Amino acid sequence: MISTSDIFSIASKKEFEKITLKVFRHQYEHNAVYRQFCTLLKKNPSNVKRIIDIPFLPIQFFKSNRIVSNTNSDEKIFTSSGTTGMITSKHHVTDLKVYETSFRQAFSLFYGNMEDYCILALLPSYLEREGSSLIYMAQDLIEGSQHPDSGFYLNEYKQLIKKIIELDEAGQNVLLLGVTYALLDLIEMHSFSLKNTLIMETGGMKGKRKEMIREELHALLCKGFGVKAIHSEYGMTELLSQAYSLGNGIFECPPWMDILIRDTEDALSPIGYNRTGGINVIDLANVNSCSFIATQDLGKKYENQTFEVLGRFDNSDIRGCNLMVQ
Known part of the structure; x- marks a missing residue:
């Protein structure tokens, strides 16, 4: 065993x-x-x-x-995103506690105590479907942060812009976890100059925008958010662990x-x-x-x-x- x-x-x-x-x-x-x-x-x-x-x-x-x-028996079935008619992956999870231990411990390893952050999740493509393992993780981290302003945003870009500025100016550590195309949408609406916010991109364009090479994408996001580095998360439906990049697209795995x-x-x-x-x-x-x-x-x-x-x-x-x- x-x-x-x-x-x-x-x-x-x-x-x-x-x-x-x-x-x-x-x-x-x-x-x-x-x-x-x-x-x-x-x-x-x-x-x-x-x-x-x-x-x-x-x-x-x-x-x-x-x-x-x-x-x-299955406690949860996580499913991958896919276009209409596409066969999606299904990850049959028989013990959700293992997944929870994995992402909580990895977050702590790379970012410290989740209670030190306000966690904002801009994950429209994931929120609009059932069975996303990323949404499951983000929900748990949001709850674990115990910050009253932590939460999900779907298409409420104006409210999110206001909230990010308000929190950042107040000196609050913020983690903005966003699907790539939505982060680009956000900086097209507002140009930020952030001092206390980490930007973490996950996923990709989801068919909403033309794919870009990482250097070009991160340069745009760094400029738009006024930050020095863009963090990234590497995970997928079929895994219960994530690798993280603290900048420059260089990823590190948990042990x-x-x-x-x-x-x-x-x-x-x-x-x-x-x-x-x-x-x-x-x-x-x-x-x-x-x-x-x-x-x-x-x-x-x-x-x-x-x-x-x-x-x-x-x-x-x-x-x-x-x-x-x-």
């Missing part, structure tokens, strides 16, 4: 490796879909002795399978999460530092579903264990990842 307290108390690389291999063995044993995938690749606990040997399940599996590693980079031509071959490839995520908070996920994101990892997200695979570019995908 895997103890979640062990997962969230990892304090060294050695501990991470030990628990990761233990989680692999557990999921091989108890997750039928993952075991079938491993069997196709001729991987099993007898020949998986290092993290580098572990197979990463293509993220598309979450669109067509119930990915779970126990027999418990129970890690990133590996795979070859774009051969999905089963990991590559080294400073090279662009597909992002594989180890998320030990996903102990009850699958902790080893091959995403559709492109990125680069550095020797200090930080990483960048550089874009997404075009579907036609995904090679070696399509075994068993329905």
Whole structure:
């Protein structure tokens, strides 16, 4: 049995490796879909002795399978956003406490006590649908901040502008968590000069605006909000952990999460530092579903264990990842 307290108390690389291999063995044993995938690749606990040997399940599996590693019933099903008619991912969560521990502990690690902030969430695309894991997290952080002005904003841009200025001028620490296109909408309506506010962008354009490269986007947001850096959150429906960037698009993982980079031509071959490839995520908070996920994101990892997200695979570019995908 895997103890979640062990997962969230990892304090060294050695501990991470030990628990990761233990989680692999557990999921091989108890997750039928993952075991079938491993069997196709001729991987099993007898020949998986290092993290580098572990197979990463293509993220598309979450669109067509119930990915779970126990027999418990679902407490929540998180769903990804998608255009009409698109098949969305479903993450069957059998223990919400694990997710809550993961995002609360990660927030504390990167930002300190949530009670030190007023948390404002500008997440229209997410608020307008059911099943968003980001909304679940934001709601919990808003409540945990215990600040009377913390809350969600949908399309109330004028009220939000007034509130941000009021709080910032009063010296209140503010965290504005916003979907990218909505943050751009906001600075087109008002030019800020903020001293006590962190801007954290999440998600993307959601089809509302043309995609932009990060340097251009962050330069616009820095100028519009009058801040030196734009923070970012890297998470997804299929994960129960987030990596954070405190600026310049350089992300860091909490101790129970890690990133590996795979070859774009051969999905089963990991590559080294400073090279662009597909992002594989180890998320030990996903102990009850699958902790080893091959995403559709492109990125680069550095020797200090930080990483960048550089874009997404075009579907036609995904090679070696399509075994068993329905």
